[in-house]
Amino acid sequence: MTQPTPLTIDAQPAPFTLDPAKTALVVIDMQRDFIEPGGFGESLGNDVSLLAEIVPTVVALLAFARRHQWLVVHTRESHAADLSDCPPAKRLRGAPNARIGDAGPMGRILIRGEPGNAIIEPLAPLAGELVIDKPGKGAFYATRLGEELAMRSVTHLVFAGVTTEVCVQTSMREANDRGYDSLLIEDATASYFPAFKQATLEMVRSQGGIVGWTAPLSSLTKLDETIPAWR
Ligand code: TIU
Numbered sequence: 001m002t003q004p005t006p007l008t009i010d011a012q013p014a015p016f017t018l019d020p021a022k023t024a025l026v027v028i029d030m031q032r033d034f035i036e037p038g039g040f041g042e043s044l045g046n047d048v049s050l051l052a053e054i055v056p057t058v059v060a061l062l063a064f065a066r067r068h069q070w071l072v073v074h075t076r077e078s079h080a081a082d083l084s085d086c087p088p089a090k091r092l093r094g095a096p097n098a099r100i101g102d103a104g105p106m107g108r109i110l111i112r113g114e115p116g117n118a119i120i121e122p123l124a125p126l127a128g129e130l131v132i133d134k135p136g137k138g139a140f141y142a143t144r145l146g147e148e149l150a151m152r153s154v155t156h157l158v159f160a161g162v163t164t165e166v167c168v169q170t171s172m173r174e175a176n177d178r179g180y181d182s183l184l185i186e187d188a189t190a191s192y193f194p195a196f197k198q199a200t201l202e203m204v205r206s207q208g209g210i211v212g213w214t215a216p217l218s219s220l221t222k223l224d225e226t227i228p229a230w231r
Helices: 055-067 145-151 164-177 194-209 217-221
Strands: 007-009 016-018 023-028 071-077 130-134 156-162 181-190 213-215
Touching (some): 016 181, 023 055, 023 164, 055 071, 055 156, 055 181, 071 145, 164 194, 181 217, 213 217
Parallel strands (some): 071 130, 181 213
Antiparallel strands (some): 007 016
């Protein structure tokens, strides 16, 4: 085992330095419900094909994290079957013909354990990776994520997933307020609205990195050769 060495990644608005032993990759909500036709995303009137485009990049990011033995966290936006964790303020704003909990082609929409709620097969979690079910848009709200990261002394988070301006940005803002340094991988996140994705990237890194940093996946993978194995 080699001692972890700090890594510096080309990022905006400034280089992002992390300690691999204290870093987690957080992949937000890469679920069938958002990415495939017939799920929650489409029920809201969205073109889900825009999200499917990033899958190969997220696969490559996940492979990088696994190769370098980073902690990997997957989140799923999901609710209990009895909807006890879904406030009316959330449910009633869904499409009237396909609300959270209603039956759809992939089972009940956004309900834990239903086929549509699963993470898509190419990104399926491996044994030992954390899977966090979250009833809100943010990954910290009403979940054990904060405790799990604290237990492992994690200080830096690398984010990917969908959708950029909703669950990814909310989670990054939650992380920022909790003291984490966060890097968003630009080509490993997507929105149903490309303009919202672009605006989010700019918001995150504006004002000296008011929420965090952004970088393309290539900024990470070009370090492949220089990173020592450490576990
Ligand atoms: N609607 C939308 O853009 N997103 C969500 O409802 N959840 C996530 O972002 N995961």
